[in-house]
Amino acid sequence: MTRASHDQIPEAALAWHQSGTGAALATVIETWGSAPRQAGSQLAISGTGEMVGSVSGGCVEGAVITEALDSLADRRSRVLTFGVSDETAFAAGLACGGTIRVLVEPVGEGAEALPEAMLADLVAARAAPRALAVVTSPATWTRRLVAPGEDPAVDARFKSDRSGMEEDGRFIAIHNPPLRLIVVGAVHIAQPLLAMARLCGYAPSLIDPRAAFGSAARFPGETILDDWPDAALARLQPDARTAIVTLTHDPKLDDPAIRQALSSPAFYLGCLGSTRTHARRLERLADAGFTPDQLSRIHAPVGLDIGARTPAEIAVAILAEITETLRK
Structure with missing residues (x-):
């Protein structure tokens, strides 16, 4: 790191x-x-x-x-x-x-x-x-x-x-070792989010099996894992000093990562998606056996409600919510 x-x-x-x-x-x-x-x-x-x-x-x-x-x-x-x-x-x-x-x-x-x-x-x-x-x-x-x-x-x-x-x-x-931020989904929001997180003292990692998204050209100098998200998270072994954010809002990518994250001691789990998208997500996770207490750990829609619109503003909202969770 x-x-x-x-x-x-x-x-x-x-x-x-x-x-x-x-x-x-x-x-x-x-x-x-x-x-x-x-x-x-x-x-x-x-x-x-x-x-x-x-x-x-x-x-x-x-x-x-x-x-x-x-x-x-x-x-x-x-x-x-x-x-x-x-x-x-x-x-x-x-x-x-x-x-x-x-x-x-x-x-x-x-x-x-x-x-x-x-x-x-x-x-x-x-x-x-x-x-x-x-x-x-x-x-x-x-x-x-x-x-x-x-x-x-x-x-x-x-x-x-x-x-x-x-x-x-x-x-x-x-x-202590640096705090860690694991981001699933090499989308536009991830670019400012990883940069901001590093400035705040986090050691960031990016997970995306899609080569066109998770490329070194789009994320120069960042740690990029191209494994399937659940396998990548298992390798990274998130601990109590780790925040995890899923940004693809594609169930095929996000859900395996969320299931792995909910089984970890990570202090923060935030997931991109609308209120309706999150409701469907909760139904799928409940059907997979996760309890209401476990599901209550998920911050969604991800980020503080500050009216963010641009990718950079959304990254600010996400990092602010991670900070609030960590410090309060």
């Missing part, structure tokens, strides 16, 4: 460090009020002031970059606090309200620094991809990498996909 370039923040820090430019990694560890970025959000800063990512949506990045460059000079980590009552925060631009605490760590040598080997192991896990957490104790600057099954507190955060501080003072930064 290839992550979007704007999400390759530890990767950027490691590359800058290994190139000799130097790098620091800034991570939001706590927030209160209307702070714009959640705990775990990261910003990589090079020794020349380049940056990838963000910790506040632009409010305090300038101050964080200054501290990051200082950390590269003194090889010491630090925790910064910016709040609405803090003159430094106002000077940095935190006028949107709220309070954030940011951990800044130089990469490489130094008793308080983030070791290169640890960052490299994290980057390798993200590329695999496999879940991994970085557990940091700011009081002592001790750090360790934790995999699923090694620590109940970390496991709880893997499950909720939320980084944060523990009562014992440890900060747990969660690095």
